[in-house]
Amino acid sequence: MSPRHPATGPATLLVIAKEPVPGRVKTRLTPPYSPQEAATLAEAALTDTLYTVLKTPARRRVLVLDGVPGPWLPPGFDTVSQGAGGLDERIAAAFGHCDRGPALLVGMDTPQLTTELFAGVGRDGPDAWFGAASDGGFWALGFADPARAAALVRGVPMSTERTGAVQRRRLVEAGLSVIDLPVLRDVDTAADAVAVAACCPPGSRFAATLNSLAEEGR
Structure with missing residues (x-):
């Protein structure tokens, strides 16, 4: 079993993202959307994510851009490259980029995030x-101890149907206790x-942007 690194309070929250530039983000949305429309949707998704993280208790908030x-x-x-x-x-x-203490990383592709989904992250108990x-x-x-991330993430095949399974198995095989x-x-x-x-909370910029594009396309 891995040595315990007790959580000490709110986690550092990391958002890893691309600048929403047409032709560089959400290219699988084109078609039916134009590169500009896809970038507009990406910006809305990123903005929703950032504001959800902003409303969540955290030790520190970092955009990894x-x-x-x-x-x-x-x-x-804080913004880092x-x-x-x-x-x-x-x-x-x-x-x-994290100090000691728990850290959680999310992407920009889930604008349906709510603060409730982060409940319990950073509390004593699990390793991951x-x-x-x-x-x-x-x-x-x-990770309760973000220093462990490098060895457990590097080499995981990304953007495949088995990425999640491989990553979670890495955590378990390293002896970490995991909260899903x-x-x-x-x-x-x-x-x-x-x-x-359809799953986004009220006030979602992503949902409003998607609806606006749908109305323009009528």
Whole structure:
């Protein structure tokens, strides 16, 4: 079994994201959406995610960004650049920006996030938190001791149907106790966008943006 690293209160919350630039984000939404529309949806999803994180008790909030911040970034976040390499390397590097204490990383593809989904993260007990995505990936990954992340994330095949299973198995085989967060659906395709928008809480920018685009297309 792994040595215990008791959580000491609210976690550091990390959001790993790309700057919402047309042609660089949400390319699987095109078609039916144009690159500009896909980027607008990506910006709305990222903004919803950031404001949910902002409302969640946290030791520190960090945006791990590929690109440069825009007016969509609210105050209250430290911004750091993503590392080089594949997504596994960049996730591992993101945890390297954490101080001691628990840390949880989420992406920008789940605008249906609510503060309730983070309830309990950072409390004493588990060594890791894991949020599976319905497409076989994962939407959240956390460690009571973020120094363990690098060895457990590097080498995991990303963007496959088995990414989540491989990542969770790595945690268990390392002797970590794991708390599973609810399974969420990522926004990758147009069908995903419609399904996720229907799950978003009231006031969601993502849902409003999707509805606006649908009305313009009529």
